[in-house]
Amino acid sequence: MVQYEFSFIDQVEKQESSRIRAMQPRRFSSEVGWGSPLFMRRKDLERSKHLKNDSFMIRCDIVVVTASSSFLTVPPPPSIQQNLTSLLLSGEGADVTFKVGDETFLAHRCVLAARSPVFKAELFGPMKEGTTTSAIRIHDMEPLVFKLLLHFIYSDSVPNIGDIYDDEDDNDEAIWQHLLVAADIYDLPKLRMICEEKCT
Template sequence: MVPESDMHRHFTGLLKSGEGTDVTFEVSGETINAHRCVLAARSAVFRAELFGHMKEGTTTSAIHIDDMEAKVFRLLLSFIYSDLMPDIIDEEGDNANDEEVILQHLLVAADRYDIQRLRLMCEEKLCGYINATTVATLLVLAEHHHCRGLKEACLDFLDIPANLQVFAGGGLNYLGSSCPSVLIDLISKLESLKHDKTITDDG
């Protein structure tokens, strides 16, 4: 019997042990070590930063990342080493509400470092969090980070008149100020539905 691949366990163990690490990140005040070759193999952005002509590729000091939470960066590294969706809820006391927010930040990180498989996995999970309260935020997130599936799921949610009525209370103003292009898409979709309904009624 040939055992299933456990390569991800070996790489994850290497990350956890810290053995052989050769690059250090300072993320929101926390020091995180990793392996340049692994990061470069998994992300074209990391490859350019660590082996290109950018400053990060020549520096021996810590690389500072100030616009991301340390937990999100650790989750990003966990995926890079394992190719598996990391556990968002852990022993730190996170709850379901935290999971949605962390998934949003992890999606942004995945898009930033061009890790498309992780971005799609986050996108799929976030579709399960769509409701009248979150749909506006998720629409803007989807538009800014090229998440076609998440955007379509949000628009489908708003196809339901009851959902749209609740959303219209404040969501339209938020979309208008944060991402007018999404508001235009929403209006176009609603107009198309109205047109289709008119044709059906006339028929």
């Protein structure tokens, strides 16, 4: 539903917002085409003061009263993955610490538990390791693999290994294989599928 007014560009009196808002609202639809049965004769147009150098400009002022959802602004795509990744990188609000090799990682128990049934059992089950003040030690896993695991848990994607690991002597395929083992340990089916594709 819109209120509107067509005018020649120099008809300032027709372009006032109070005049446009006083117009009867009309329904516009993409399914219906319509026009005005009132036309100006060519000779009248040629005598019109609005015709300058064989041309004229028409202005259309529109006030949208109500809009169909298809015409509304489309919201931006969800950014929860970016938000969670930023949370992981900042460590803000972290409530659990992991010790992997010589490295320490901060994380959020709720995020880990929501993404992995194994973490859920470890952090909220009978042992409740996440409530301890000391770091939880992860054995038999390289720090890089655990870092990739956490990144996947927070972002639902795995970064390019080369972007975070520049040791050319190491084989990327070996890292993917270790990450595949981690995906099995923490019951992450999507990560398992990604790793299987990279290992083949």
